[in-house]
Amino acid sequence: EVQLVESGGGLVQPGRSLRLSCAASGFTFDDYAMHWVRQAPGKGLEWVSGISWNSGSIGYADSVKGRFTISRDNAKNSLYLQMNSLRAEDTALYYCAKGHRGNTKWERSAFDIWGQGTMVTVSS
Amino acid sequence: DIQMTQSPSSLSASVGDRVTITCRASQGISNYLAWYQQKPGKVPKLLIYAASTLQSGVPSRFSGSGSGTDFTLTISSLQPEDVATYYCQKYNSAPLTFGQGTRLEIK
16 A cells, blocks of 8 residues: 655744654655645645655745755655744644656656645744 | 636535636646645545546546646536545646635535
């Protein structure tokens, strides 16, 4: 079964850091671009960051550029999001999502598999 | 950046109705357009990619069309289980922007 399982969310104070993880199984992880997408409570979907299969190409939404870092470890079938200088507006459910086509640029990705999400709350 | 605008923001229709949701890009995106369904409290689900290609396992009552700047998602015969919020998403280039969503309810 194809599966993505996120972890690492929680309550954090403004200005602090948090690292999210996503464990992938059931597919050839290093064939696909991977992404983080977030959803603030009661709001719509916002793409956060994407990474190519070999980490050679990475992109970020303007709202997180310079604060968040995406990475992956293909040997461990894992995706990560290091979040620094967190703000109240970063409060959201963070989803890990798989690119829908193998051997494709991350910029040319729809998202065919989603994890259940991990909640990040930024509050003092 | 290219903006994605969906209409309507919400709609109410009866079981069996034909329902159409539109998505407009502020610049041309060829056919790099996906549609998602998110049921209340659930994870988003990919319905359609490449503007008109049905994802495996999605009921055939869902269809997509369009190219360039104007796209539509059509449900040919609305079912009770289709109550959800629907999002379009462009993926021709970064950022991979979503529309604001369309909430679909049963009348």
